[in-house]
Amino acid sequence: xxxxxxxxxxxxxxxxxxxxxxxxxxxxxxxxxxxxxxxxxxxxxxxxxxxxxxxxxxxxxxxxxxxxxxxxxxxxxxxxxxxxxxxxxxxxxxxxxxxxxxxxxxxxxxxxxxxxxxxxxxxxxxxxxxxxxxxxxxxxxxxxxxxxxxxxxxxxxxxxxxxxxxxxxxxxxxxxxxxxxxxxxx
Amino acid sequence: xxxxxxxxxxxxxxxxxxxxxxxxxxxxxxxxxxxxxxxxxxxxxxxxxxxxxxxxxxxxxxxxxxxxxxxxxxxxxxxxxxxxxxxxxxxxxxxxxxxxxxxxxxxxxxxxxxxxxxxxxxxxxxxxxxxxxxxxxxxxxxxxxxxxxxxxxxxxxxxxxxxxxxxxxxxxxxxxxxxxxxxxxxxxxxxxxxxxxxxxxxxxxxxxxxxxxxxxxxxxxxxxxxxxxxxxxxxxxxxxxxxxxxxxxxxxxxxxxxxxxxxxxxxxxxxxxxxxxxxxxxxxxxxxxxxxxxxxxxxxxxxxxxxxxxxxxxxxxxxxxxxxxxxxxxxxxxxxxxxxxxxxxxxxxxxxxxxxxxxxxxxxxxxxxxxxxxxxxxxxxxxxxxxxxxxxxxxxxxxxxxxxxxxxxxxxxxxxxxxxxxxxxxxxxxxxxxxxxxxxxxxxxxxxxxxxxxxxxxxxxxxxxxxxxxxxxxxxxxxxxxxxxxxxxxxxxxxxxxxxxxxxxxxxxxxxxxxxxxxxxxxxxxxxxxxxxxxxxxxxxxxxxxxxxxxxxxxxxx
Ligand code: HEM
Ligand SMILES: [Cu+2]
Numbered sequence: 001x002x003x004x005x006x007x008x009x010x011x012x013x014x015x016x017x018x019x020x021x022x023x024x025x026x027x028x029x030x031x032x033x034x035x036x037x038x039x040x041x042x043x044x045x046x047x048x049x050x051x052x053x054x055x056x057x058x059x060x061x062x063x064x065x066x067x068x069x070x071x072x073x074x075x076x077x078x079x080x081x082x083x084x085x086x087x088x089x090x091x092x093x094x095x096x097x098x099x100x101x102x103x104x105x106x107x108x109x110x111x112x113x114x115x116x117x118x119x120x121x122x123x124x125x126x127x128x129x130x131x132x133x134x135x136x137x138x139x140x141x142x143x144x145x146x147x148x149x150x151x152x153x154x155x156x157x158x159x160x161x162x163x164x165x166x167x168x169x170x171x172x173x174x175x176x177x178x179x180x181x182x183x184x185x186x
Numbered sequence: 187x188x189x190x191x192x193x194x195x196x197x198x199x200x201x202x203x204x205x206x207x208x209x210x211x212x213x214x215x216x217x218x219x220x221x222x223x224x225x226x227x228x229x230x231x232x233x234x235x236x237x238x239x240x241x242x243x244x245x246x247x248x249x250x251x252x253x254x255x256x257x258x259x260x261x262x263x264x265x266x267x268x269x270x271x272x273x274x275x276x277x278x279x280x281x282x283x284x285x286x287x288x289x290x291x292x293x294x295x296x297x298x299x300x301x302x303x304x305x306x307x308x309x310x311x312x313x314x315x316x317x318x319x320x321x322x323x324x325x326x327x328x329x330x331x332x333x334x335x336x337x338x339x340x341x342x343x344x345x346x347x348x349x350x351x352x353x354x355x356x357x358x359x360x361x362x363x364x365x366x367x368x369x370x371x372x373x374x375x376x377x378x379x380x381x382x383x384x385x386x387x388x389x390x391x392x393x394x395x396x397x398x399x400x401x402x403x404x405x406x407x408x409x410x411x412x413x414x415x416x417x418x419x420x421x422x423x424x425x426x427x428x429x430x431x432x433x434x435x436x437x438x439x440x441x442x443x444x445x446x447x448x449x450x451x452x453x454x455x456x457x458x459x460x461x462x463x464x465x466x467x468x469x470x471x472x473x474x475x476x477x478x479x480x481x482x483x484x485x486x487x488x489x490x491x492x493x494x495x496x497x498x499x500x501x502x503x504x505x506x507x508x509x510x511x512x513x514x515x516x517x518x519x520x521x522x523x524x525x526x527x528x529x530x531x532x533x534x535x536x537x538x539x540x541x542x543x544x545x546x547x548x549x550x551x552x553x554x555x556x557x558x559x560x561x562x563x564x565x566x567x568x569x570x571x572x573x574x575x576x577x578x579x580x581x582x583x584x585x586x587x588x589x590x591x592x593x594x595x596x597x598x599x600x601x602x603x604x605x606x607x608x609x610x611x612x613x614x615x616x617x618x619x620x621x622x623x624x625x626x627x628x629x630x631x632x633x634x635x636x637x638x639x640x641x642x643x644x645x646x647x648x649x650x651x652x653x654x655x656x657x658x659x660x661x662x663x664x665x666x667x668x669x670x671x672x673x674x675x676x677x678x679x680x681x682x683x684x685x686x687x688x689x690x691x692x693x694x695x696x697x698x699x700x701x702x703x704x705x706x707x708x709x710x711x712x713x714x715x716x717x718x719x720x721x722x723x724x725x726x727x728x729x730x731x732x733x734x735x736x737x738x739x740x741x742x743x744x
Contacts, residue, residue, distance in 0.1 A: 013598065014523045021605025022532075025612035029539075032616060035644040084236030147234045180235045180632045 060151075060176035066098060071159045071169055074098035075108060079139065082149060082180040091142045091150055091178070097135040106136040107158035111170070113142065114152040123154070149178050188688050189268065189588035196267035197589045199280055203260030204582070204589070206288060207253050208672060211575075214248030215665040217241045222614065222658025225631055226651040233302070238631035239311035240301030246314030247298060250420070250570055252291050255333065257578045258423045259287070259340050262367045264585060265426070266344045269363035270351040274343060283339035290332025297326035313629065315413065317384070317405040324393040331385050334378055341371035359697045360705050362443060363430055369450040370422040372711050373415060376718060377458045380411025403470040404729045410464040411722060415457035420570050422453060424577040428497045428534060430690065431581060435527040436520050438504025440693035444700035445496045449489040451704060454714050456486045459721035466553045475725055476550055482721075483548040490541060497534060503694065525597065529580020529604035533573045536611065540568030543619060560633070561622020564615045572611050579668050580604055586672060587686035592679030594686070600671045606664035614657025617650040 061067075067075045079094030091113070097106055110123035121142065128138035144150070156170040190197040221241055223229040233241065263280075267273060274280040300308030300323065310322035316330075344367055348360070360368070384405045391397050429449075433440045440446065462479035465471050502516055510516025521527045543565040546552050556562065583600055587593055594600060624642040626633050640647055679685070703709070 010523050010598075013601070017602060017605040018522060021609050025609055028612055028616055032620065039644050082235075084234060089234055089236070147230055177632075177634045182236050182239065 060174040062176040062178075067095070067155060067171055067173060068157055068159065068169060071157070072161075073104070073106075073157070073159060075106065075157065078137070080175070080178060082144075082178050083141070084180060084182050089144050089146045089148070091144050092139070093141075093153075094131070094137065094139040096137040100135040104136060105130075105133070106138050107166070108138070109156055110140065110142075111154040111156055113150045114154070115144065116149045116151050117145065119145070119148070121150075149180075151175055188591060188684060188686070189264065190591045191683070193267050193273050195273045195277055196263055199274065199277075199284060200260040200263040200585075201589050202284055203256045203263065204586075206291065207256035207260065207578075208669065210248040210252040210256065210291070211665070212669055214245050214253060215662065217245040218249070219658050219662040221245060223655055225633055226655045228651065228655040235631035237302060239313065239629075240298060240309065242629060243301075243311050243313050244295075244298045247294060249575070250314055251330070251333070252295075254420045254570070254574065254578075255337060256287070256291075258370075258419070259284075259337070261423055261426070261578075261581075261585070262340070262344060262370075264589070265363035265430075266347055266367050269361035270347055272347055272351060275346050275350060279339070279346075280343055283336045283343060285336075286339065287333050287336030290329040290334075290336060293325050293329030293332065295329075297323045297329065315409060316389070317409045318389075318392065318400050318402055321393055322389075324390060327385050327389045327393055331382070331390070334381060334385075337374065338378070341374060344368065344371060359700065359702075362440075362446060362693070362697070363426070365447060365705070366422065366426045366430070366450055368707065369454050369710075370419065370426070372707065372714070373422070373454045373457050374419050376454070376711075376714050377412045377415030377419070380408040380458075380461075384408035384412075401729065403468065404726075406465065406468065407461075407471070407722075407726065407729065410461040411458065411718075412461070413464055414461045417566075417570060418453050418457045420574045422450065424533065424537075424574045425449070425493055427577050427581045428493065428530060429500075431584065432497060432527070432530045432534075433500035433504055434690050435524060435530065435584065436501045436504030437508045438500055438502075438506075439691040441496045441499040441503065442695040442699075443693040443697045444695065444704065445492055446693075447700060447704040449492050449496075451710050452486070452489040454710055455717055456482055458714070459717045460486060462721075463548055463550075463553075466550050467557050470729075471725060475721070478721065480548060480550045484545070487541070487545070490537075494534075494538065500694075501531070523601060525594075525600035525604060526580050526584040528601065529576050529583070529607075532604050532608040533576040533580065536568045536576070536608065537573035540565060540573060543568065556622050558628055559622035560618045560626045560628045563628050564618030564622055567611060567615050567618070571615075572607065576604060576607050576611075579607075582668075582672060584686060584688075586675060587679070587682075588688050590676055590679065590685075591681055591683075592675055592685055593682050594671065595675040595679050596671045599667050603664050603667040603671065606660055606667065610657045610660030610662075610664055612657070613653050614661065617653035617657065620645065621647070621650045621654070 061077060061080070063077055063080050065077050067077065074097075076096050076098050077093070078096045079092055081092055083090045083092050093110065095106060095108060097104070106128075112123050113121040115121060121144070123142065128140050131137040131139050152175060153173040154170065155173055156168050158166040159169045161167050220232045221238070224232065224235070224238065263274070294310070297308055297310040300306045301311050308323045308325065310316075310326035312320040312322040312326070316322060316326070344364075348364060348368060351364075388400060388405045388408070392400050429440060429446045460479050460483045462471055462476050463483045466476055501520060502510075505516035505519040508519045508521075510519030520531070543561070546556065547562070547565060583594055620642065621640075622628075624640040624647070626640055626647075642650065
């Protein structure tokens with residue numbers, strides 16, 4: 001009697017397992033096949049591609065972009081990444097003056113960093129390392145909480161307005177996805 | 187009477203190998219789960235991205251190299267002992283290869299896990315394809331070298347048993363279990379030549395600082411000399427199970443003895459010369475050799491197709507014995523309530539799917555489309571990650587009672603396990619394949635490029651990420667079920683004289699129909715070496731002709 005009962009419940013279990021364990025996979029694969037064929041044959045490829053939003057519009061700043069582009073001294077981001085060693089997680093930023101003939105120092109500072117975790121990090125405890133003077137090139141690193149990534153920088157720069165007058169100009173720099181790179185030498 | 191009562195010494199050796207294999211499986215599987223959640227950005231609290239390579243190396247080495255090798259050793263000890271009807275010839279020798287492999291494995295693991303210790307100088311985040319420029323602590327390479335030497339001794343142990351058996355049975359054919367073991371090991375001897383040369387000749391001196399410059403192409407080529415054959419070293423033991431045991435589990439018997447032998451011979455011949463197909467993107471190998479590798483790779487599909495035919499035919503025979511009828515209706519008569527059967531059968535189905543993506547990898551021109559994308563892990567989780575791993579797990583449900591003399595516990599959980607693995611792997615691998623087609627790279631914790639959005643052919647990136655994460659989670663659950671059933675049965679299963687039906691019937695078309703030449707090991711081994719020389723001698727010579735340690739050599743052949 002109880003043998004029969006357990007036999008029946010096993011049968012039921014096997015039924016469920018076959019439906020979920022084999023049926024769902026078969027369905028997933030069939031849907032994939034259908035979609036692949038559908039896209040290849042029935043959808044114009046241009047349509048398929050233009051469904052995504054325009055990448056340029058939402059892109060944040062990254063390496064190679066310029067800051068203060070409407071000001072007198074334009075600055076290029078030549079390094080922007082997370083540097084990781086076994087236990088440290090640092091944000092590295094390198095800036096160069098876009099005017100390669102200029103002898104001026106880069107008067108620029110990172111006021112604060114807004115992080116993915118919604119934390120704000122003050123930028124002022126940092127001092128730039130001057131990498132070269134003509135064109136001016138500086139480099140700085142900030143220790144971040146493990147795994148956190150900056151999403152926006154608040155940067156200000158002293159811009160010449162007249163012969164001897166300067167004015168502090170600030171810019172919000174929303175960042176693109178920051179590349180994370182492993183530092184083997186540290 | 188079951189195995190442990192007849193051969194208590196061999197049972198102990200096999201069990202020791204299984205313990206190591208399952209510990210590696212547990213740790214490696216956990217790493218896989220963590221990776222799946224981390225790289226999809228679903229949960230990143232376990233570690234930071236800088237430690238990803240350490241985890242990925244642990245996952246690859248512990249699962250693909252350690253779990254497989256130790257499980258295979260245990261399986262072969264069981265098969266050789268049983269089919270030749272003799273305990274290991276000398277237990278001191280047998281235990282010494284086991285301990286040598288274990289010491290090596292522990293060294294390699296310590297080197298890898300050192301990467302998680304702050305300020306540790308011991309690290310080995312070089313991935314399981316360990317060639318320069320990534321460099322590991324010498325302990326990693328030395329440990330792996332010990333594992334390989336141990337595995338050579340294990341093979342020698344089985345040949346030793348065979349020779350003794352042969353002396354007593356001069357006119358008998360090699361029993362099929364022993365045949366498959368010996369041919370797998372012959373292939374292993376051929377392909378590990380490349381690995382030994384790479385590790386002992388180049389990597390150990392380099393990691394110790396004895397040489398500072400190394401030509402990058404040479405160790406890569408030597409690694410891939412080994413690197414494709416190793417996948418058949420994992421796979422052939424799964425075939426061994428499908429040929430020798432699965433027909434019995436489905437209620438029938440093996441379809442053909444000679445087909446089985448032919449398949450193993452083809453693998454011995456062709457596994458190594460195809461290694462270049464992992465180097466399609468390497469500038470230093472001439473396109474002619476790549477083409478040769480592509481042709482032989484497609485040829486090597488043949489034995490897998492023969493296997494498909496033979497195994498399915500054996501299963502159909504089994505189902506008809508159980509009352510199955512019709513063209514396809516017999517499938518319903520298979521024992522879908524037996525965990526060991528279900529695991530092997532589902533593993534076989536997944537292998538067929540892996541074969542399809544494998545054909546794409548193998549085709550030199552299409553390979554460019556998916557090279558180094560997450561498509562590739564999608565492919566090999568079907569092959570080694572399921573065809574091999576799920577077969578090993580499933581057959582454990584049948585072997586463990588024989589090795590421990592205890593019945594399996596929690597049969598319901600054991601039954602859920604293979605279905606769960608199949609579901610989880612379909613989800614994870616399907617999404618990995620699709621993401622790979624969109625260009626998502628493999629081997630990175632941060633799979634985005636800056637200023638660039640992936641454009642999937644269909645679906646969305648977010649949906650694929652979730653599919654990978656959910657698939658990985660189901661796999662982890664399946665793995666926990668497996669480990670739970672094994673530990674519980676091993677420690678507390680009901681003791682019994684006959685804990686499982688371990689009888690293996692004779693093949694339908696038996697050894698009497700098998701040509702004797704198929705058992706000529708010297709002939710096939712010699713041919714295998716010849717094919718390897720044809721494929722590799724010239725390019726390797728070109729690479730070393732201007733000095734082994736001189737980087738920046740000209741493209742080959744120049
Ligand atoms: C719990 C089940 C598993 C999960 C969730 C899992 C997950 C993953 C993921 C997400 C990756 C890709 C990482 C990347 O390229 O960034 C990976 C790589 C890999 N997995 Fe698994 N895996 C599992 C089981 C297995 C099994 C059973 C095997 C082999 C027996 C295996 C062998 C490998 C190998 C060889 C790699 C490549 C490592 C490398 O690129 O160096 N995995 N796994
Ligand atoms: Cu291969």
